[in-house]
Amino acid sequence: MKKLINRVEDVVSESIEGLVLANPDLVRYEREPFFVYRASSQTKEKVALVSGGGSGHEPLHGGYVGYGMLDAACPGEIFTSPVPDQIVSAVKKVDHGAGVLLIVKNYTGDVMNFEMAHEILEMEGIKVERVIVSDDVAVEDSLYTTGRRGVGGTVLLEKIVGAAAEEGWDLERVKDLAERVAGRVRSMGLALSSCTVPAKGSPTFALGHDEIELGIGIHGEPGRKRIPKQPADTLTEMLTQPIIDDLALTSGDSVIALVNGMGGTPLMELYIVYRKLEQLLRERGIAIQRNLVGNYITSLEMQGVSITLLKADEEILAFWDLPVHTSALRWGM
Amino acid sequence: MIDTARLKAWLRRYAELIHVHKDELTALDATIGDADHGTNMDRGMQAVLHILGDEEDANENIRPAELLKQVAMVLISKVGGASGPLYGTAFLRMAQAVGEKEQLNEEDIAQMFAAGLNGMKERGKADLGDKTMVDAYARAVSALSSSLAEGFPLKESLAQAISAAKEGSDQTIPLIARKGRASYLGERSRGHRDPGSLSTVYLFEAALVFAGEGEINHA
Numbered sequence: 360m361k362k363l364i365n366r367v368e369d370v371v372s373e374s375i376e377g378l379v380l381a382n383p384d385l386v387r388y389e390r391e392p393f394f395v396y397r398a399s400s401q402t403k404e405k406v407a408l409v410s411g412g413g414s415g416h417e418p419l420h421g422g423y424v425g426y427g428m429l430d431a432a433c434p435g436e437i438f439t440s441p442v443p444d445q446i447v448s449a450v451k452k453v454d455h456g457a458g459v460l461l462i463v464k465n466y467t468g469d470v471m472n473f474e475m476a477h478e479i480l481e482m483e484g485i486k487v488e489r490v491i492v493s494d495d496v497a498v499e500d501s502l503y504t505t506g507r508r509g510v511g512g513t514v515l516l517e518k519i520v521g522a523a524a525e526e527g528w529d530l531e532r533v534k535d536l537a538e539r540v541a542g543r544v545r546s547m548g549l550a551l552s553s554c555t556v557p558a559k560g561s562p563t564f565a566l567g568h569d570e571i572e573l574g575i576g577i578h579g580e581p582g583r584k585r586i587p588k589q590p591a592d593t594l595t596e597m598l599t600q601p602i603i604d605d606l607a608l609t610s611g612d613s614v615i616a617l618v619n620g621m622g623g624t625p626l627m628e629l630y631i632v633y634r635k636l637e638q639l640l641r642e643r644g645i646a647i648q649r650n651l652v653g654n655y656i657t658s659l660e661m662q663g664v665s666i667t668l669l670k671a672d673e674e675i676l677a678f679w680d681l682p683v684h685t686s687a688l689r690w691g692m
Numbered sequence: 693m694i695d696t697a698r699l700k701a702w703l704r705r706y707a708e709l710i711h712v713h714k715d716e717l718t719a720l721d722a723t724i725g726d727a728d729h730g731t732n733m734d735r736g737m738q739a740v741l742h743i744l745g746d747e748e749d750a751n752e753n754i755r756p757a758e759l760l761k762q763v764a765m766v767l768i769s770k771v772g773g774a775s776g777p778l779y780g781t782a783f784l785r786m787a788q789a790v791g792e793k794e795q796l797n798e799e800d801i802a803q804m805f806a807a808g809l810n811g812m813k814e815r816g817k818a819d820l821g822d823k824t825m826v827d828a829y830a831r832a833v834s835a836l837s838s839s840l841a842e843g844f845p846l847k848e849s850l851a852q853a854i855s856a857a858k859e860g861s862d863q864t865i866p867l868i869a870r871k872g873r874a875s876y877l878g879e880r881s882r883g884h885r886d887p888g889s890l891s892t893v894y895l896f897e898a899a900l901v902f903a904g905e906g907e908i909n910h911a
């Protein structure tokens with residue numbers, strides 16, 4: 360294993376220290392329990408947004424703490440959900456009485472740890488609601504399983520719902536909007552290579568030189584299918600079609616599109632994917648109203664890409680355009 | 693009779709087994725999960741060792757329930773992932789089940805493990821056959837109580853529980869996962885052992901110390 364790290368056990372904390380040192384005007388952190396929160400103290404009473412999850416997905420979630428997005432983020436160990444202590448402390452730090460929305464990606468560990476934190480916070484009389492993001496169409500949804508994973512849709516949701524909270528919406532409306540966004544966003548990804556979790560020291564799965572893992576998540580976990588390598592256009596279509604089908608997108612629809620790198624993919628290749636995605640949607644009469652292309656929710660150094668489409672409407676686009684100022688996403692201010 | 697000191701010996705032994713098998717557990721998780729089960733459990737059990745204090749420490753005046761509750765809180769705050777809340781909730785329920793008792797008899801031990809199972813099932817909503825730690829845990833619990841009910845001594849009954857747990861873990865291999873991260877693999881989860889089912893085997897293996905066995909090797 361060759362990585363720019365010091366001691367394996369310090370990877371997460373040293374990375375967050377660096378994030379905070381690089382953005383002193385935006386974020387601070389507390390060490391015990393460990394969480395990141397906005398540097399500017401809140402002047403107005405607003406609903407606070409708290410998310411968190413395993414580390415290794417940078418800039419998610421710490422990079423999205425700041426004006427117009429998250430109030431706090433709880434980083435877990437690499438690919439391991441944060442623990443209830445962290446979530447409870449972060450919520451208490453950023454709650455100003457208007458209540459807190461927890462944004463949880465749908466993984467068993469994340470769901471259970473946030474659920475335990477939620478139970479503790481409710482016992483202490485703090486107003487808390489929870490939204491679960493499960494946008495990965497690679498996973499078959501069924502009553503008997505855990506359901507779909509939460510992936511790229513989380514980034515779009517945090518931005519849109521963060522703007523509504525900043526506008527002064529109350530907890531109930533913020534939660535409803537979050538549910539509405541979660542219901543209209545879908546993603547799918549693929550990997551050209553695996554990633555190496557520092558504590559393990561070797562790649563999580565082995566992929567041959569000409570093999571591609573289709574339907575991966577963001578934890579270096581194997582996907583649903585292994586296929587021989589193909590041109591970017593073919594692969595882009597393989598990712599896009601299931602999303603279009605699942606959202607039942609038709610001519611005249613508008614979307615926000617995210618072409619996301621998994622950490623080790625050149626931006627050059629992400630634009631090749633975006634080029635084809637734009638063409639596929641245009642041919643079907645679907646308009647990309649806004650887009651993001653880059654590394655927004657990663658899987659360490661994995662080479663790969665995911666596509667996320669959010670079926671947009673006027674309200675969603677209006678919130679999307681409102682100012683945001685975080686270390687990883689910034690416009691309008 | 694089993695007192696707090698003996699429960700501590702069980703937990704020390706469990707921490708040791710997890711530590712020794714850490715890489716094996718992580719390797720199983722790499723195949724159908726995210727390569728962290730051994731790391732997670734080892735981090736948690738090392739933290740548990742820390743609160744157990746010195747072996748020579750005669751200060752064993754806390755009740756079993758208090759010890760089990762402390763263990764639960766450590767696991768909940770240190771393990772993370774799915775296994776943290778699952779084992780954490782199991783230990784919380786074990787604490788409730790032993791109540792005010794200072795000493796636990798064989799039936800108390802069986803009830804303690806059964807209460808842990810209920811907690812784990814409530815938290816994770818998994819049932820037998822979902823390819824999780826419940827597959828090992830549930831079989832161990834039924835073997836333990838039926839063996840005791842048939843009048844076998846504790847040592848024999850624990851041995852039965854351990855082989856039932858192992859069998860439960862083996863039986864996860866051909867299953868398709870319906871809970872946890874492995875469920876995202878669908879058909880591809882077939883043919884691999886569930887990592888959590890193996891950490892549960894060690895939990896029961898460590899319990900042999902209740903019958904005065906296997907509490908050796910402290911470096």
Ligand SMILES: Nc1ncnc2c1ncn2[C@@H]1O[C@H](COP(=O)(O)OP(=O)(O)O)[C@@H](O)[C@H]1O
Nearest residue numbers: 468729773774775816818824825871872887888
């Ligand atoms: N819903 C569930 N109920 C019971 N056990 C589960 C459930 N989900 C996962 N598990 C167990 O947790 C183990 C994985 O633990 P771990 O790797 O530490 O957490 P994570 O899956 O969050 O990475 C699995 O092998 C399985 O035995």
Ligand SMILES: [Mg+2]
Nearest residue numbers: 725726728729
């Ligand atoms: Mg795992």
